[in-house]
Every structure is written in structure tokens, then in C-alpha cells.
Amino acid sequence: MAKKVFGRPKSLKEAIYHYCPGCGHSIVHRLVAEVIDELDIRGITIGVPPAGCAVLAYNYFDVDMIEAQHGRGPATATGIKRSLPDRIVFSYQGDGDLAAIGIAESFHAANRGENITVIFINNAVYGMTGGQMAPTTMLEQKTTTTPAGRNRTLDGYPVKVCELFSQLRGTTYIERCTVNSPASVNKTKKAIKKAFQCQIDGKGFSLIEILSPCPTNWKLNAIDSCKWIDEVMSKEFPLGVFKDNLAPVKKTGEADPC
Amino acid sequence: MNKILMSGNNIIAEAAIRAGCRFYAGYPITPQNELTEYMAEHMRNVPGGVFIQSESEIAAIHMIIGASATGTRVMTSSSSPGISLKQEGISSMAACELPGVIVNIMRGGPGLGNIRPAQGDYFQATRGGGHGDYRTIVYGPATCQELADLTMDAFDLADKYRTPVMILADGMMGQMMEPVIFKKPKPRKYSEKFMLKGAGAGKSKFIRGLILDAIEMEEHNWKLERKYKIIVDNETLHEEHRTDDAEFVIVAYGTAARIAKGAIKRLRDNGMKVGLFRPITLWPFPELKLRALSGKVKNFLVFEMSTGQMLEDVRLTLQGYANIEFHGRPGGVVPTPAELANVIARHYDKKD
Amino acid sequence: MLIKTIFSGFGGQGVLMMGFSLAQSAMNKGYQVTYLPAYGAEVRGGTANCTIAVGDEEIASPVASEPDYLVVMNSPSLTTFQNKIISGGTIFLNSSIIEARPSRKDVRVYAIPCGDIAQELGNIRAANIVMMGTFIKITKILPAEDYLKSIETIMGGKKKSVTEINRKAFAIGFDFVKN
Structure with a gap:
């Protein structure tokens, strides 16, 4: 008898994604669902999807969800978590949601050290509204609102969320990953699992930023999009762990950076 | 029970906690700062009580949205400019059918305005305030006792209709102390099926305001509208003061209605038969009761601490039935009963 | 009956306490009361004032456009409020620090050196209670004993010595003036 080694995670509904071919959202959805299954927390998890491409995430995740207004996910998640401290609460946010319209809500939820998990999709562009500049759009990158490329004097610089948030004393675990190769997908899953475990253990605010391909708005094919992450995007947004207060206690004399 | 002398802001907070509010942001x-401070001081002593000083009014309303979704009784409060910021969330609560109580201790506007008592937010409160097709139940209390009673009732109505309810008072109501007796709150009736607590072993739920399909969205709009119709039919409240023999009636709410009562006393002392019609629910506006009054009284004057906002509701109600005059003092001016009495006396002489 | 009083002075002189204790004791006596403090920017910079209305029926406006009584504990308060008071009204002023006297001839004035009296009693902070002694004696809004009872309830947790000083301070203020 054949042994089933791969299937739909229980925390995903039987639904077909509306995401474009090559989009990173579908992969990340799956990873989050797999982690929820593996940690056996489906029944106690409440998710907060954003406004943006993932606005319909409640059609895919088979966990309780409440859709937040644009950018307000971490505030809504704070309300849920403080009311039900033993539930697992995550907000799922895009770059506009987290780093532009909702930077205050995200920043202060992090600074308060809310015991929630933020899944942050950075694709350097506004996907759902049709390819406008995001706070994380690269310098010189062309979007529909930066037709001549992002201009540092007019548009400012890409916002580096992990670098910023890791400076906040309220944060516990912060890592930047990507999903442009099987290896990076596996790595991202580990990071997401660590972030949820951080919350389960009551250790505080965790944020996983995922550099995610958007072939449609990057005007690249799926393979070139994955390459673009390696060759361009991750130069501006280096991958790695930015904050890990879960790590074993350091040797005496070694100062904590924050 | 003993009377306690408390400020309006503190009364609202205490009434909310007694009514079972367990989440305030x-x-x-x-x-309105005393309300926030009272919550900070007292919520921590209540089992399960949560107080958060949020980073903004926007964050506060979205925090109470999250808490309300879990089935917790929730409140947020602010004053005029801050209530403008909360509108996104209030619209969202109406769309998602989430209960919650929002307190607006009004000040002078528009813009930053000033911090004096005013009534310039009537339109914003009674017309929905945020975007989209919705209404918010609005109470306009006029005494500290009413602040206590209506705050408790606001939570019950919010649950009953699964909709945000606003307490619309002003700086004077918030700052003023009056004796108050806290009534016993009613036991809460709110079904588990509306609460997000995690799916357990069962089917997952979601709460959303986004409905992309136009026909579905239309049906949601009509569903809300049917609910608002039931509220209009069942929940209006008003007070009539000395209208029995009145030949002239002032229509005023909140602080303005208090001033009107003072004016009426003076006018009556001078033989003028003047009464007061005071809407207590501003939405739903007690239209039928006011129109009924026009069966015997033909002269009305709307008095507001604004340039004339409730005036429009009175016109919708009484146009063609009675004469409607207006006196307004916007900007944070609290006129005296003597001033209002002088205004009324002038119109009284000219009445039909 | 409807009596409106404005209490005004520096923050720290116990001005709000004077108003609150009057409102509280009148409420306990069965009267309708309102207490309206000044708030926001107008009380920054060290001044404080409040308006108390006491009546035997529902109080319409807690604002006093023409107060019956004015209690001023410092000079700026006298300047601010002396022209508001109703003709025939009464001004109580803290003559320990207010040198000026109201220019109006249509009001009664009681100048009480309540700061000095309190100082002699050993606690300058009791100046407001000295003034309340005079205020209660002249206005007769309620019996002295009712006021004292309320103030002891309000001060609840305070030491016995404070209660004693308050009683003494009140008595001196009360006896300082004739009816």
C-alpha cells in the first residue's frame, strides 16, 4: 500500500488560490498551515489577514480569522490576544500594510512586545492595486507610480523592517527569509515554526519577513522573479536572523545589542 | 444605594466596568482624559480586565475590534478630532456586525478646534460618520445619571443588534460632577456563535467586511438596513418637559437641553408657555413622537451648540407641520439660560 | 432655591477641594448639585477654579454666568471674576495674600486672613477650611455640622491630627465673622 507522504495541510481549506502563477503568497500560506498542523494549534489559532493580495486569506486558511482594515492587523491582533491570551494569534501583512499605512500599529505592537506572530510578505510592490510603489520598492525600480524608477530624492528609500524592528526592545524573534527555491522554502518554514513556537512559549513578539516573488507586477517570468530576489532584492534586504532572544543565554561579558 | 458625586468621564468608565466591559483602549x-485614566486605574483590578493606552485613536478602535470579535465587551473613547480618526474602525464594526461602545466627549471644531464643550459632531455621529451604508446608534445624555444609565444600556443594545453604539456627550458633561446612582446591570445575552475563540475541533469561522461580489454585498447592505429599520421602530428615546400646555417648544439635546430647561423656567416665570422636546437617542431620531407633538404645538425652536445640525432632522420631521426657528452657539460657547430665554421671548411674541 | 458659587485660586490652595466638599455635603443634605471644574489649558500655569450649583430642583446649567458667591484665594482670581458676580452677591477673599479690594459697591465683601490663621494653626494648607468656615456661616447653605461631617468622610483615610486641625480651622473661620 502506498504511503501518503504529501497532502493538503489540515489548516488549509479545499480551495483554489486566486494568486497569480509564481506568486509567493500561496507558498507562504501553505507553510503557515503546515506549521499550525505540526504544532497542533489549529483549534486555538486566530489569524488576521490584511488588505492587499492576501485579503481573501480567510478563504484558504481553515482557522478562525478576522480580516483587519488596511494596516491595522497588529492592533486587531493585540485586541484578540489580550482578550484570549492562551490563543495563538498571527497577523499576515504585506509591505504596504506593514511598512506604510500600518507602520504605527505594527511598530507599537512590536514595541509593546505583544505575544503575537507577524508574517510579513515583502514583494517590493503593491500587488492588488496593480503595481504601485511600495515602501519596500527598490531604488530605481519601476512601478506604475514610479514610472522613471524609484527616485531617492522624491520617494525616499526602501524601508528595512527587520533592521528597524530588531532595534525595539519589545521584540523577541525577527528573521528575514525568502521562498525562491526549495531550500529557501524549507528554511522559511523553520523560521515560521520558530516564530509560532516563540508565541506558544509566551516569549513575545515574533516577525518573519519573506521576500516573495511577484512576477505579474515585476514584469518577469516566475524563474526570473526568483533570480531577481537573489540578485537584486536580497542585496537591499539581506536574509538572516536579526533578533533572537530565544537563543541560549550568552556568555557573561557579551553585551546584548538591545 | 448611595448617591456618589462623580465626574461624567469617570461615571462612563465606572458604568462600563459595571456593565461588564473588560477591554478598553x-x-x-x-x-475626556479622565475616562482613559479611570480605565487605567480600575480595569487592572477587574479579573480579565484589559486597558491599553494605544499609539493612536486608530489603533484603539482596531484593538477593540479584535477584542469584540472574541466576545469581550469593549469600549473606546475620544473627543471630536480623535473620533474622526476612529471612523474607519466604526465603519468596519458596522460592516462586520461587531458590538462595541464608542464615547465622544465633543469639543469645538472643525479641525483641532478647541477643548470647550460643543455639539458639532451630530452629523458625523448620526449619519454613520465613516464610509459606506450604515448607521450607528447614538445616545445624547444630558445628566450624569443618564451617562451612567445609558452607558450600561449602550452595551446591551450593541449586543442585541451587533452594532457599534455611540455615547455623544460634550466637554461639560465629561468634566461636570453630579450625584449618580449606578443601577444593576442586566445579565449579558450574546451568543457564542458570534465569537471567534479558535475553531477547536470544529469548523472554522471568519469575520470580514470585504464582500467582492456586488449582489452579495448588496444583500449584506439590505440586511444591515433591515436591522436599522428594526432599531428605528423600537429604540427611540426622548423626554418631554412641560409640553402639556406648551405653545412653544424648544428642541435640544445634551448640554443644550439643560440650558433650555433653565430658560424655560425663566420664561414660565414670565407667563410664557414654553416646553422642551429632548431627543435622547439622536439616531434613531424620535421622529414620530416629535411629529405627534406638532399636532398641538405649532412653534418650535431648535437650540444647539452648533450652527444647526439636528436642525435638519427636525426639519425632516416638522417641515410643513409647524414653524421651525433656530438658535445656535458653536465653537465651544456655552450660552446661558438667560440668553436663550431672551431669544425665545422674541420668537414667542411673534408666534402664530 | 438655586445658588451658584465660584471658587478660584492657585493650584495647591485646595480650591477644587472647597468646591467638591460643598457639593458633596449639599448632596448629602438632599440638594441637587453640580460641580464644574475649569479644565485644559486654562488651568495650566497654576490657577484652578470650579463652579458649584446647589438647588432644590433639577439644575439646568452648571455654568454660572452670574454667580451668587465668589470665593477667591489669590489676586488673579479676584481680577478675573469680580465683575461676573451678581449685583447683591458676596465675595469672600483671602486677605492674607490679596491686597486689592473689589471696586464694585453693589456686593458684600468678606476679607478673611485665612492664610495667616492657618499658618498660626500650624498648617497653611488648612487655609481653605478656614475660608469654608466663614463661607458656611454667611451663606447658610447648610449647617456647619453637616459640612464638617462630609469633609471628614472625604478626608476618610487622613490622620486624626488632620481632622482636628480642620475642625479648628473651620471653627475659627466660622467665628471670624458675625452673621
Whole structure:
């Protein structure tokens, strides 16, 4: 008898994604669902999807969800978590949601050290509204609102969320990953699992930023999009762990950076 | 029970806690800071009570949205400019059918305005305030006792209709102390099926305001509208003061209605038969009761601490039935009963 | 009956306490009361004032456009409020620090050196209670004993010595003036 080694995670509904071919959202959805299954927390998890491409995430995740207004996910998640401290609460946010319209809500939820998990999709562009500049759009990158490329004097610089948030004393675990190769997908899953475990253990605010391909708005094919992450995007947004207060206690004399 | 002398802001907070409010988020703004501070001081002593000083009024309303979704009784409060910021969330609560109580201790506007008592937010409160097709139940209390009673009732109505309810008072109501007796709150009736607590072993739920299909969205709009119709039919409240023999009636709410009562006393002392019609629910506006009054009284004067906002509701109700005059003092001016009495006396002489 | 009083002075002189204790004791006596403090920017910079209305029926406006009584504990308060008071009204002023006297001839004035009296009693902070002694004696809004009872309830947790000083301070203020 054949042994089933791969299937739909229980925390995903039987639904077909509306995401474009090559989009990173579908992969990340799956990873989050797999982690929820593996940690056996489906029944106690409440998710907060954003406004943006993932606005319909409640059609895919088979966990309780409440859709937040644009950018307000971490505030809504704070309300849920403080009311039900033993539930697992995550907000799922895009770059506009987290780093532009909702930077205050995200920043202060992090600074308060809310015991929630933020899944942050950075694709350097506004996907759902049709390819406008995001706070994380690269310098010189062309979007529909930066037709001549992002201009540092007019548009400012890409916002580096992990670098910023890791400076906040309220944060516990912060890592930047990507999903442009099987290896990076596996790595991202580990990071997401660590972030949820951080919350389960009551250790505080965790944020996983995922550099995610958007072939449609990057005007690249799926393979070139994955390459673009390696060759361009991750130069501006280096991958790695930015904050890990879960790590074993350091040797005496070694100062904590924050 | 003993009477306690308390300020309006503190009364609202205490009544909310007694009514079972267990989640409050807010951002300081004058003249409602005492409410936020009272919650900070007292919520921590209540089992399960949560107080958060949020980073903004926007964050506060979205925090109470999250808490309300879990089935917790929730409140946020602010004053005029801060209430403008909360509108996104209030619209969302109406769309998602989430209960919650929002307190607006009004000040002078528009813009930053000032911190004096005013009534310039009537339109914003009674017309929905945020975007989209919705209404918010609005109470306009006029005494500290009413602040206590209506705050408790606001939570019950919010649950009953699964909709945000606003307490619309002003800086004077918030700052003023009056004796108050806290009534016993009613036991809460709110079904588990509306609460997000995690799916357990069962089917997952979601709460959303986004409905992309136009026909589905239309049906949601009509569903809300049917609910609002039931509220209009069942929940209006008003007070009539000395209208029995009145030949002239002032229509005023909140602080303005208090001033009107003072004016009426003076006018009556001078033989003028003047009464007061005071809407207590501003939405739903007690239209039928007011129109009924026009069966015997033909002269009305709307008095507001604004340039004339409730005036429009009175016109919708009484146009063609009676004469309607207006006196307004916007900007944070609290006129005296003597001033209003002089205004009324002038119109009284000219009445039909 | 409807009596409106404005209490005004520096923050720290116990001005709000004077108003609150009057409102509280009148409420306990069965009267309708309102207490309206000044708030926001107008009380920054060290001044404080409040308006108390006491009546035997529902109080319409807690604002006093023409107060019956004015209690001023410092000079700026006298300047601010002396022209508001109703003709025939009464001004109580803290003559320990207010040198000026109201220019109006249509009001009664009681100048009480309540700061000095309190100082002699050993606690300058009791100046407001000295003034309340005079205020209660002249206005007769309620019996002295009712006021004292309320103030002891309000001060609840305070030491016995404070209660004693308050009683003494009140008595001196009360006896300082004739009816």
C-alpha cells in the first residue's frame, strides 16, 4: 500500500488560490498551515489577514480569522490576544500594510512586545492595486507610480523592517527569509515554526519577513522573479536572523545589542 | 444605594466596568482624559480586565475590534478630532456586525478646534460618520445619571443588534460632577456563535467586511438596513418637559437641553408657555413622537451648540407641520439660560 | 432655591477641594448639585477654579454666568471674576495674600486672613477650611455640622491630627465673622 507522504495541510481549506502563477503568497500560506498542523494549534489559532493580495486569506486558511482594515492587523491582533491570551494569534501583512499605512500599529505592537506572530510578505510592490510603489520598492525600480524608477530624492528609500524592528526592545524573534527555491522554502518554514513556537512559549513578539516573488507586477517570468530576489532584492534586504532572544543565554561579558 | 458625586468621564468608565466591559483602549485627548485614566486605574483590578493606552485613536478602535470579535465587551473613547480618526474602525464594526461602545466627549471644531464643550459632531455621529451604508446608534445624555444609565444600556443594545453604539456627550458633561446612582446591570445575552475563540475541533469561522461580489454585498447592505429599520421602530428615546400646555417648544439635546430647561423656567416665570422636546437617542431620531407633538404645538425652536445640525432632522420631521426657528452657539460657547430665554421671548411674541 | 458659587485660586490652595466638599455635603443634605471644574489649558500655569450649583430642583446649567458667591484665594482670581458676580452677591477673599479690594459697591465683601490663621494653626494648607468656615456661616447653605461631617468622610483615610486641625480651622473661620 502506498504511503501518503504529501497532502493538503489540515489548516488549509479545499480551495483554489486566486494568486497569480509564481506568486509567493500561496507558498507562504501553505507553510503557515503546515506549521499550525505540526504544532497542533489549529483549534486555538486566530489569524488576521490584511488588505492587499492576501485579503481573501480567510478563504484558504481553515482557522478562525478576522480580516483587519488596511494596516491595522497588529492592533486587531493585540485586541484578540489580550482578550484570549492562551490563543495563538498571527497577523499576515504585506509591505504596504506593514511598512506604510500600518507602520504605527505594527511598530507599537512590536514595541509593546505583544505575544503575537507577524508574517510579513515583502514583494517590493503593491500587488492588488496593480503595481504601485511600495515602501519596500527598490531604488530605481519601476512601478506604475514610479514610472522613471524609484527616485531617492522624491520617494525616499526602501524601508528595512527587520533592521528597524530588531532595534525595539519589545521584540523577541525577527528573521528575514525568502521562498525562491526549495531550500529557501524549507528554511522559511523553520523560521515560521520558530516564530509560532516563540508565541506558544509566551516569549513575545515574533516577525518573519519573506521576500516573495511577484512576477505579474515585476514584469518577469516566475524563474526570473526568483533570480531577481537573489540578485537584486536580497542585496537591499539581506536574509538572516536579526533578533533572537530565544537563543541560549550568552556568555557573561557579551553585551546584548538591545 | 448611595448617591456618589462623580465626574461624567469617570461615571462612563465606572458604568462600563459595571456593565461588564473588560477591554478598553484609548488615546489621551482633552476633554475626556479622565475616562482613559479611570480605565487605567480600575480595569487592572477587574479579573480579565484589559486597558491599553494605544499609539493612536486608530489603533484603539482596531484593538477593540479584535477584542469584540472574541466576545469581550469593549469600549473606546475620544473627543471630536480623535473620533474622526476612529471612523474607519466604526465603519468596519458596522460592516462586520461587531458590538462595541464608542464615547465622544465633543469639543469645538472643525479641525483641532478647541477643548470647550460643543455639539458639532451630530452629523458625523448620526449619519454613520465613516464610509459606506450604515448607521450607528447614538445616545445624547444630558445628566450624569443618564451617562451612567445609558452607558450600561449602550452595551446591551450593541449586543442585541451587533452594532457599534455611540455615547455623544460634550466637554461639560465629561468634566461636570453630579450625584449618580449606578443601577444593576442586566445579565449579558450574546451568543457564542458570534465569537471567534479558535475553531477547536470544529469548523472554522471568519469575520470580514470585504464582500467582492456586488449582489452579495448588496444583500449584506439590505440586511444591515433591515436591522436599522428594526432599531428605528423600537429604540427611540426622548423626554418631554412641560409640553402639556406648551405653545412653544424648544428642541435640544445634551448640554443644550439643560440650558433650555433653565430658560424655560425663566420664561414660565414670565407667563410664557414654553416646553422642551429632548431627543435622547439622536439616531434613531424620535421622529414620530416629535411629529405627534406638532399636532398641538405649532412653534418650535431648535437650540444647539452648533450652527444647526439636528436642525435638519427636525426639519425632516416638522417641515410643513409647524414653524421651525433656530438658535445656535458653536465653537465651544456655552450660552446661558438667560440668553436663550431672551431669544425665545422674541420668537414667542411673534408666534402664530 | 438655586445658588451658584465660584471658587478660584492657585493650584495647591485646595480650591477644587472647597468646591467638591460643598457639593458633596449639599448632596448629602438632599440638594441637587453640580460641580464644574475649569479644565485644559486654562488651568495650566497654576490657577484652578470650579463652579458649584446647589438647588432644590433639577439644575439646568452648571455654568454660572452670574454667580451668587465668589470665593477667591489669590489676586488673579479676584481680577478675573469680580465683575461676573451678581449685583447683591458676596465675595469672600483671602486677605492674607490679596491686597486689592473689589471696586464694585453693589456686593458684600468678606476679607478673611485665612492664610495667616492657618499658618498660626500650624498648617497653611488648612487655609481653605478656614475660608469654608466663614463661607458656611454667611451663606447658610447648610449647617456647619453637616459640612464638617462630609469633609471628614472625604478626608476618610487622613490622620486624626488632620481632622482636628480642620475642625479648628473651620471653627475659627466660622467665628471670624458675625452673621
